[in-house]
Structure formats: structure tokens, C-alpha cells
Amino acid sequence: MIVLDSVDKVFNSGKANQVHAVNNVSLTVADGEFLVIVGSNGSGKSSLLNLVAGSVLPGRGTISINNTDVTRLNDYDRSKWIARVFQNPLSGTAPDLSIIDNFRLAALRTSAKGFSVGVTTAFKNSIREKIATLGMGLENKTGQLMGTLSGGQRQALTLLMSVTDICKVLLLDEPAAALDPRSADIVMKTADNIIRDFKLTSILITHNLKDAYNYGNRIIQMSEGCIIKDIKGENKTQLTQNEIFTWFS
């Protein structure tokens, strides 16, 4: 569960270019909830996600994840519980390492200090099995350099790598925005499957009407740093694409 209590973030405080990016927001994202955030450019969506991830710290308010107050923890200290996928497919993986070595690095991120993850046959097989679930045929190419893959392939692998057994929260910052429609579709479906399989608490930022309609069991709209609409559960399923469309204009 993610709880934001009266969270406020002002950039460039006291200067001519001061921006109230997140304005006294209180929000509880329940365990297993998949929250979609929409809103116009500059409405505060990424700032809100950055506050949850810890890459930005709030000026006021508190943030807790699974009943632990993380308000003053930096992003590195939260990263065990939080997986994050960005818009840029290049940002989540190491291009000069093979697929299998990228998975090995990801496994090391969440393992205890001093613990090493060797590329054993068992490890390789478990990664191949995971990759096969994507249906992209990449399970037989685990020795290939990550940098030689397409954006969609990298983004799908990033999703698989970022989620571990102890990960509880998945933050998706327009993960499919830079991809062609087919790859975007695969990445979004992969994300949805992972969220269900791992029972993750998730937040998706999107400018894509169809994704906002198809995914998630709750949708909020942000404007000028505030949440101005919040629709959940049964009420979200009853929303039409046309209704959501009006939120984008």
C-alpha cells in the first residue's frame, strides 16, 4: 500500500520560476491496486511518481510504503521494493551487456551484500522460462547484447528484470510512449500480466487514451498539481472511452 498524506512539492521556491508541482495531495493506493494517472503536460504526474520513488523529496507531507515511512529515504534505499520503468527504452538496461548479464545485474540489485549471482545453468534456464512468457522469441537469444535489440524488446525485458520477489510496487512512467503500436501493445500487456502475477501495487502515467481505458482498476486526473478526478473499481469499468477522452482535452 502506498500512502501520501498532504504531500507538497514546490520547485524553485521563492524564485520567479517557482512551480507548485504537487499541491497538498493525499492519496492511498491499496495493495494490488493498479492506478492510472492522466492529465495535461505539466500537471504534476511525473512529480507525483518521483515523490513515490524517492527521486524527489517533498517539501511537506509524508509518504509511506507498506506501512513504512519512506518520506526521507532516497530512491536507492526504496529501490528494493519499487520497480520503475521509464519512457526511454535505453534507460533501464545496460546496452553493452548480454540479456543474461543484464538479468544477473538485476538479480544482484536486490540480493544481500556480498552475495554473488553466478550464471549457472539453473539461473539461465529460469531466465529463459521468464523471457519465453513474452512471446517474442528472445529466450533463445540470451547471449545477444541488449543494445542490439529493438526498443520494444528492451522495454519488455526491462519490465521482467525490474520486478523481483520482494518488489511490491511498480511505477510505469509512459513505458510505451516511444514504441510503435505493436511493441507498445506487447509492453502494456506484459506490464498488466506482471502486475497480476506478482500482485503488485502499480501506478501508470499515460497520455494514451486506449491504455487509460484498458488498464488499471482506478484512474485519477491531475491538474495544476492536484487530483481533480478519482474513479475506481466498478465505476472505472463503466467509463467509456469518450468520457475519458474529454479528460484529455
Ligand SMILES: Nc1ncnc2c1ncn2[C@@H]1O[C@H](COP(=O)(O)OP(=O)(O)OP(=O)(O)O)[C@@H](O)[C@H]1O
Ligand atoms: N526538477 C524540476 N525542477 C523545476 N521544475 C520542475 C522539475 N520537475 C518538474 N518541474 C515542473 O513541475 C511541473 C509539473 O511537472 P511534471 O513533470 O510533474 O508534469 P507532468 O504532468 O508529468 O507533465 P508531462 O505530461 O509533460 O510529462 C511543471 O511545471 C514542470 O516544469
